[in-house]
Amino acid sequence: MAEQQDSSQDRSEEPTEKRMRDAREEGQVPRSKELTTMLLLLVGSGTLFASAALIGGNIGSVMRFNFSLEREAAFDTSLMMHHLGVSLVESTTSLIPFFIAMMLVSLLSPLALGGWLLSGKAVMPKFSRMDPLKGLKRMFSAKSLIELIKSIAKVAVVATVSILVLLSKREDLLGIGKESIPQAIAHSLSVLGWSVMGMSASLILIALIDIPFQIWDHRKQLMMTKQEVKDEFKNTEGKPEVKSRIRQLQREMAESRMMADVPQADVVITNPTHFAIAIKYDATKADAPYVLAKGVEEVAFKIREVAEGNDVSIIESPTLARAIYFTTRIGQQIPAGLYVAVAQVLAYVFQLRRHREGVGETAPVQPDFPVPDDLQRDVDGQPVDTEE
Template identity: 50%
Template sequence: MAEESGQEKTEEPTAKRLRDAKEKGDIARSKELATTVLLLSAAAAAMMFGGQVADAMAGMMRFNFSLDRQSVMDPALMFTHLGFSLSEALKSLFGFFLVLLVAAFVGPVALGGWNLSMKAMAPKLSRIDPLAGIKRMFSLKALIELFKALAKFLVVGSLSFLVLLVSKQELFSLGAQDVFPAMSHATEIVIWAFLVMSLTMILISLVDVPFQIYDYTQKLKMTLQEVKDEMKNTEGKPEVKGRIRQLQREISQRKMMSAVPEADVVITNPTHYAVALKYDQSGGGAPFLVAKGADFVALKIREIADAHEVPVLSSPALARAIYHSTEVEEEIPAGLFKAVAEVLAYVFQLKRHKQRQGPAPIDISPDLDIPSELQKDE
């Protein structure tokens, strides 16, 4: 797409792009790191279990070179002999193989983590396409892999030659030693030589891992248009998002309107704003807003309040202050407690008077105490 549109891939891959690539099995991997982990684990296992293996092999040699004529001529005894030898060999190598098994699982996922992708396992005809194979053979990545192979050969080969040069005298001296001491000494030389040569892979991995991460990021980079298209597909077109927001507002408004009949009082501007308050006397909290609106919504709140005999009081300053400072289902600010308390006291006295349980209330003051920071002119 970048080539067709003429745009360069300058944008970092998005989270969705990375997630989609991972689902397809496309993640950053380093074969050199996996090889390094395997070789170093093998060297460590050889150092831990090398002596045990050498002793077991020496014991097997003694056992196998001390056969009598009767055992050699009896096939049944020879099979028993072979089974015992194989059993002892496997026992001595069990720890070594166990370490290698763990390293074989850990090494490949050391970079990129564990990822099981069914899409990656699905058969693809493009993998057996000869033209695609030839193209991969002469690609930049193939050239880089060739240089890496040559570098490994030169580094490991040079160090191997150096190790042999340093160990020359010890290797020559093995011929003058008895068999079993020579075997133990030779095992020690091989293990240390193998460890030193394995350590060289760390240098190669230190170069390969950052390169693989960089190459993977470059491969997944996006054009600006791709980022825009992804955002559009992910979040939806503007008109769709607008419709969703409209539906959300309508749902919220219907819920808000259904709470108006339960309100204790509706305070109005009187025409521009309307706020409905409720006070739970048993809960001990502050009065809270159950509905608010301006213009047409304010008119609808007043109509519902009148239909359900909810008291409607005109207090422009208080209505504006509550409308601008409080959201639906929130408690009113502490600065409005006194003014709202006067309104609620009037409303509760009015209810008791209508029920013939008390005298008529005194009208509330038109100049309620509204803090200056909560006052609104419109």
């Protein structure tokens, strides 16, 4: 049912980053064969034109070497391989700039559109392409029609430019027969280079039309339905109920670790019921008292319960409890403004313990722990206006 809904929906949504990344991994990137062909022909013809004199001179040397023979050498079959080897070396040497230029263009042309792509998925066989029905559908698709029109236009443009180039070089072609062999070879290559360059330049128009079309067609193929966008978001971000469960487990694990630290606290300061903060002072670990655990409501109740079960002193001071809760994170030292108040709490707890141990006849009286005005908070964490 879901698949039928998806197939009936219009692909109206822009492709997401993940969709484009997955398509690239599968080898699906915009490519323009016309751009690559144009660059190869332009650079190739330009290289031939620039090295016409070098190539002509080498070809002339090869011809003189092979046709200027002594009568005895012409009947010596052992020299045939020698002449062939020398001719191949000379001919190949003259074409090295051309080969290098073609190799560089072949390697760098993909950077102009789509970039380099190293994907094993792109060369894997796809049996879906062997489906004759899908093959017929591709043959009579709008893309195939555009490719046909583009091919006809390319042939027409190149043929027209070729005729114009040949007509413009008519006098040069007729004059080659009156030149010496080296001059004729160099002149022929020059005419050939200009001709091929002119014909190649005609492909610029085709490439300028093909590049935007390939980019548009590639993006069209990656367009998504609304359902596909929703499904991708769920798969990427996770279902809301799963994420909620993960957060719940994370909170439970954090609370479990926090409760394990409460027995090590020196004192637990409470609101007395809504807030609870476990404080520890260890000069070897920190310069000031720091928070081991804190919580509100049920978590506060658990902190007090663990503290009572481990003989940790519990002090009620609503103002100080809220001030520490809203200004200090777990594991963090208390603010400097609360040093005096927390020091008095620790001193009072120490005196209370000594009294319980039988040291001192009178029980210590709990003082008012001073909290600076700028650190006082209400139950919602908002600053308290002490001027009213």
